[in-house]
Amino acid sequence: MNPEDISPFGARRYHAWNDHVKERYGGRVQKVSIEAGFTCPNRDGSAGTGGCTFCNNDGFTPGYLERRQSITQQIDAGLDFLQRRYPGTQHYIAYFQSYSNTYGELGRLRACYEEALAHPKISGLAIGTRPDCLPTPVLDYLAQLAQDYIIELEIGVESCNDAVLAAVNRCHDFAASVDAIERAAARGLEITVHLMLGLPGESQESMLAGAQKISALPVRAVKLHQLQLVRGTALARQWQRDPISVPLLDEPACVKLLADFIERLSPAILLQRVGSEVPPSLKLAPQWNLRLSELAPRISAELARRGSWQGCRYKKMAPGC
Numbered sequence: 558m559n560p561e562d563i564s565p566f567g568a569r570r571y572h573a574w575n576d577h578v579k580e581r582y583g584g585r586v587q588k589v590s591i592e593a594g595f596t597c598p599n600r601d602g603s604a605g606t607g608g609c610t611f612c613n614n615d616g617f618t619p620g621y622l623e624r625r626q627s628i629t630q631q632i633d634a635g636l637d638f639l640q641r642r643y644p645g646t647q648h649y650i651a652y653f654q655s656y657s658n659t660y661g662e663l664g665r666l667r668a669c670y671e672e673a674l675a676h677p678k679i680s681g682l683a684i685g686t687r688p689d690c691l692p693t694p695v696l697d698y699l700a701q702l703a704q705d706y707i708i709e710l711e712i713g714v715e716s717c718n719d720a721v722l723a724a725v726n727r728c729h730d731f732a733a734s735v736d737a738i739e740r741a742a743a744r745g746l747e748i749t750v751h752l753m754l755g756l757p758g759e760s761q762e763s764m765l766a767g768a769q770k771i772s773a774l775p776v777r778a779v780k781l782h783q784l785q786l787v788r789g790t791a792l793a794r795q796w797q798r799d800p801i802s803v804p805l806l807d808e809p810a811c812v813k814l815l816a817d818f819i820e821r822l823s824p825a826i827l828l829q830r831v832g833s834e835v836p837p838s839l840k841l842a843p844q845w846n847l848r849l850s851e852l853a854p855r856i857s858a859e860l861a862r863r864g865s866w867q868g869c870r871y872k873k874m875a876p877g878c
């Protein structure tokens with residue numbers, strides 16, 4: 558044990574979202590996933606076609622979702638499942654998760670969000686989207702909702718490296734993410750950023766530089782995802798054709814990378830996820846298959862082994878560096 562080991566985050570060694578929300582809202586907060594029928598500008602041709610090469614939304618959609626149901630029916634179905642699985646939850650928030658959930662006319666967005674908020678068990682919204690789908694009227698409307706409800710804006714940044722974003726057909730650059738985050742934060746919105754670690758073309762140095770770049774932005778929380786190849790995606794097909802072009806992390810390398818990243822992330826930023834799970838039926842590779850409930854303690858154990866914690870290697874830098 559390092560004699561200077563004074564982790565400010567206890568045994569977890571990172572600033573965990575779950576601990577924060579329990580304190581802030583007086584109990585557990587659970588997200589109820591909603592499929593509202595949105596698409597994405599990287600699929601309908603307005604930004605690109607074919608989508609991001611790693612994307613198959615089925616890989617991130619819970620089994621209880623029935624897409625033909627109304628938003629209210631989906632919330633009821635989700636609550637039926639979640640109340641049995643997580644008894645004692647204090648707050649539920651409707652999670653607009655699949656595709657780009659601010660991509661549409663403002664009137665349609667309002668109808669979807671307000672139907673969810675009208676549900677008596679729903680205390681707020683989490684809204685997943687791309688940085689290029691946040692025009693000023695939408696941000697102003699969300700800022701208005703945030704005065705009365707929990708509103709969490711989840712922005713897919715995925716990488717801070719423009720060459721990597723281009724290679725995965727993301728069809729926006731890092732500057733677009735910086736712009737969206739700054740405009741949303743200027744309206745008081747709380748932002749969670751999604752990052753995918755291990756995309757092809759990304760180096761250890763560029764990913765760790767990403768921790769510094771994200772730390773310089775007004776971001777409330779981060780969700781980290783390790784690259785996993787989902788069946789039916791362009792990246793999975795690329796790997797099958799040419800595995801060398803899509804290097805994959807084995808389990809020890811993944812734990813090490815996540816610990817390295819967390820050491821460089823500002824201690825002020827919450828970690829809402831430190832990895833992700835894809836249903837085994839949809840996952841093509843890598844073969845190792847840790848549940849998130851197993852991966853998170855391994856990251857804490859790696860940080861403990863080093864005598865380190867979130868932010869211990871964080872250096873302040875100017876936004877956009």
Ligand code: SF4
Nearest residue numbers: 597599608609612656
């Ligand atoms: S990851 Fe998001 S932005 Fe990319 S294709 Fe899928 S839904 Fe669209």
